[in-house]
Amino acid sequence: MxxxxxxxxxxxxxxxxxxxxxxxxxxxxxxxxxxxxxxIEPKYRANTQVLVSQSQTQDTITNTDIQASLQLVNTYSDIIKSPSILEEVSENLDLKYGTVGLSSMVDVSSQNQSQVLNISVTDPSPYKAEKIVNELAEVFQKKIPKIMNVDNVSILAKAETGENPQPISxxxxxxxxxxxxxxxxxxxxxxxxxxxxxxxxxxxxxxxxxxxxxxxxxxxxxx
Structure with a gap:
């Protein structure tokens, strides 16, 4: 009751x-x-993908090469957001962000057992996000041979902003x-x-x- x-x-x-x-x-x-x-300021995200593979000087791919590439994925994720990479990106694009601010805009991820790194940049301007993420991928690809003594990074897809970009937030x-x-x-x-x-x-x-x-x-x- x-x-x-x-x-x-x-x-x-x-x-x-x-x-x-x-x-x-x-x-x-x-x-x-x-x-x-x-x-609330709108935020846009631009994405690109890079492939971590065997050395480009090799003609054949072995299972050992693939496993070695997979082990490098986490290391390369850290290198992408390292000050040496971000400083060059900031200088090339004449950005007002420091390395700390730029690092907070960058996200690097990969699927389990995948050699592909997904790089994304979030910014209030969709076109600036596109420029930054593409420049980041190019600088990373250029500097890897000097950092790791191996040329095993290739860009799979560059970011492209459509005619009507939609904010993620x-x-x-x-x-x-x-x-x-x-x-x-x-x-x-x-x-x-x-x-x-x-x-x-x-x-x-x-x-x-x-x-x-x-x-x-x-x-x-x-x-």
Whole structure:
């Protein structure tokens, strides 16, 4: 009985405060929209791929060569984000970022047991992201023979920005949805708080609930 009563009471609170809850949901959605449009800077991502293979001077590929290349993938991921590589990229493109700032824009990843490195750069400008990631791949390919004494890196695909690049963030639908949900939760919290603090006895049910007394009669409301 107590569980049913609690559910009924909860639904009653929602009905009595329906306009408040809906209003806060709309307000939450509008605030989230404003923040997304005016305060959050869009970010774009450009991607390129490089292949770590056997030495280009070799005519045949052995399983040992492939395993050696796989072991180098993690090392090469660190080299791509090393200061020596990033400094040259920054100088070549005359960037305002230091090596630390540029490193935070770069992400290097690879699939398990893959010789392919995926390099991505995130920037507020899609065209700048494209230039940086392509330059990064070229500088890396050029400097590897000097660093590792082996020429085994080739660029598989360069980044290309389309006519209508789409930002990876922010995500308007997600942000607006979260704003609406947050507004609903605030509305429910305020409604429940108001119901708890309101100790007025205004209905027959309130008399029986709070005073535990039988109702002998009621007085009609005159307007």
């Amino acid at each position: 107590n569980e049913t009563f609690n559910v009924e009471e909860f639904l009653k609170v929602i009905r009595e405060n329906f306009k408040l809850i809906i209003g806060l949901m709309i307000l939450g959605g509008l605030i989230a929209t404003a923040i997304t449009v005016f305060l 922010p995500k308007p639908a997600l942000n607006i949805g979260l704003g609406i949900i947050l507004g609903a939760l605030i509305g429910l919290a305020l409604s429940l708080l108001r119901n708890i603090l309101d100790k007025r006895v205004s209905t027959e049910e309130d008399v029986q609930k709070y005073l535990e007394l039988p109702v002998m009669g009621t007085v009609a409301e005159f307007k």
